[in-house]
Amino acid sequence: MRNLETCFSPALYEEERHLGKLVVIIDILRASSSICAAFENGVSSIIPVATVDEAKAYKSKGYRVAAERDGYVLDFADFGNSPFNFTREKVEGQTIVYSTTNGTGLIQKAKGAGIIAIGAFLNITALTKWILEHDMDVVLFCAGWKNRFSLEDTLGAGAIAELLIESGSISTICDSTHAAIDLWTMAKKDPWEYIQKAAQRSRLREKGLDDCIEFCLKPDYTKKIPYFKNGILVE
Amino acid sequence: MRNLETCFSPALYEEERHLGKLVVIIDILRASSSICAAFENGVSSIIPVATVDEAKAYKSKGYRVAAERDGYVLDFADFGNSPFNFTREKVEGQTIVYSTTNGTGLIQKAKGAGIIAIGAFLNITALTKWILEHDMDVVLFCAGWKNRFSLEDTLGAGAIAELLIESGSISTICDSTHAAIDLWTMAKKDPWEYIQKAAQRSRLREKGLDDCIEFCLKPDYTKKIPYFKNGILVE
Numbered sequence: 181m182r183n184l185e186t187c188f189s190p191a192l193y194e195e196e197r198h199l200g201k202l203v204v205i206i207d208i209l210r211a212s213s214s215i216c217a218a219f220e221n222g223v224s225s226i227i228p229v230a231t232v233d234e235a236k237a238y239k240s241k242g243y244r245v246a247a248e249r250d251g252y253v254l255d256f257a258d259f260g261n262s263p264f265n266f267t268r269e270k271v272e273g274q275t276i277v278y279s280t281t282n283g284t285g286l287i288q289k290a291k292g293a294g295i296i297a298i299g300a301f302l303n304i305t306a307l308t309k310w311i312l313e314h315d316m317d318v319v320l321f322c323a324g325w326k327n328r329f330s331l332e333d334t335l336g337a338g339a340i341a342e343l344l345i346e347s348g349s350i351s352t353i354c355d356s357t358h359a360a361i362d363l364w365t366m367a368k369k370d371p372w373e374y375i376q377k378a379a380q381r382s383r384l385r386e387k388g389l390d391d392c393i394e395f396c397l398k399p400d401y402t403k404k405i406p407y408f409k410n411g412i413l414v415e
Numbered sequence: 416m417r418n419l420e421t422c423f424s425p426a427l428y429e430e431e432r433h434l435g436k437l438v439v440i441i442d443i444l445r446a447s448s449s450i451c452a453a454f455e456n457g458v459s460s461i462i463p464v465a466t467v468d469e470a471k472a473y474k475s476k477g478y479r480v481a482a483e484r485d486g487y488v489l490d491f492a493d494f495g496n497s498p499f500n501f502t503r504e505k506v507e508g509q510t511i512v513y514s515t516t517n518g519t520g521l522i523q524k525a526k527g528a529g530i531i532a533i534g535a536f537l538n539i540t541a542l543t544k545w546i547l548e549h550d551m552d553v554v555l556f557c558a559g560w561k562n563r564f565s566l567e568d569t570l571g572a573g574a575i576a577e578l579l580i581e582s583g584s585i586s587t588i589c590d591s592t593h594a595a596i597d598l599w600t601m602a603k604k605d606p607w608e609y610i611q612k613a614a615q616r617s618r619l620r621e622k623g624l625d626d627c628i629e630f631c632l633k634p635d636y637t638k639k640i641p642y643f644k645n646g647i648l649v650e
Contacts, residue, residue, distance in 0.1 A: 191426045355565050355614050358566060379589070
């Protein structure tokens with residue numbers, strides 16, 4: 181039987197133990213959702229970069245760059261990290277550079293994985309089908325915020341875990357996965373209402389960046405499965 | 416308003432941010448519960464030690480020693496780490512040495528705290544009253560297992576958090592605390608039934624050490640509040 185685990189924070193990721201597994205990075209507000217939106221709108225690939233200098237270097241070579249710091253679009257960037265920015269007009273057929281300190285940290289942690297894919301509510305049904313087609317152990321890797329546990333990523337993990345376990349071909353003995361499923365069970369009737377107490381919900385509101393939250397909780401906006409190939413996101 | 420946070424694992428403890436706070440160490444199965452049982456039965460103090468050699472050194476000086484490794488009582492020790500071992504006959508008026516690799520790691524992490532206390536279901540009502548008497552921010556510090564999230568410690572944190580927040584003098588903006596309260600809400604009708612899926616429940620069963628679980632989930636066995644004074648547990 182294939183095994184499923186959930187990791188609530190980069191600080192809890194067990195690199196040695198997760199070698200060769202199928203790792204799904206979940207950052208509901210907003211990176212995973214933005215990446216799914218970009219692929220739905222025809223982006224050809226996304227290059228994640230950690231630093232502003234790297235993003236600038238790509239910009240000077242002619243790439244389109246999505247870059248924020250503390251919620252504000254950087255002056256040299258083409259747009260910020262909201263999923264609403266990755267419109268068909270802006271991204272179709274393009275390679276986009278995506279600046280994300282947190283995201284590149286996660287990718288670094290998961291570098292020994294067999295596959296690293298991007299998971300969100302926006303691609304949940306297609307993603308779980310795709311996971312089931314790969315005969316590998318699975319790790320749901322929640323991005324959190326500054327290494328902290330986050331409710332919205334945990335709900336995403338719980339929703340994916342529920343579907344995987346319902347399939348009957350994947351099981352879990354992981355307390356984090358049980359907790360994620362139980363929290364999702366409480367929240368799923370109205371995830372938007374549930375998420376009101378989440379810290380990231382407040383942080384985004386304070387910066388006027390919360391317009392995308394309802395969208396990010398919407399299941400099955402896309403069938404795309406973004407995953408990493410040589411450090412670059414493709415579908 | 417006083418602030419409440421929950422930390423699900425030693426790997427998530429934020430030492431700098433928690434300086435001077437009231438930290439409650441929660442290790443339901445079994446250290447917190449055993450320590451509460453020992454104080455209820457009249458132990459005068461408990462010295463936690465990290466290594467077998469330290470425990471042996473205390474033994475040779477005449478101390479009574481509780482020491483297990485992987486669930487087995489060490490040959491030189493007087494008894495193991497089950498709460499049922501800390502009977503009045505064995506501990507009343509004594510200083511006991513308690514060998515715990517995991518526990519001493521937590522104490523080391525929390526060394527900058529203003530107070531470090533021991534929390535369990537066994538002392539929950541007295542503990543929450545005592546916390547409310549101290550005008551300090553509070554961190555519920557779950558021991559987990561090998562840095563992993565654990566369901567039973569999270570339930571303990573959720574049960575304590577619920578009482579603290581109901582008091583009206585403590586609030587939280589911490590996602591971990593919200594999650595712990597919600598999981599406790601799901602579990603509280605029958606914590607024993609809920610905990611059946613916990614990994615630590617299975618580990619203790621495999622070693623024949625699960626006879627104490629129902630006891631460890633029992634509220635208000637004692638009014639004692641074990642806390643650290645110069646590295647030693649007193650009440």
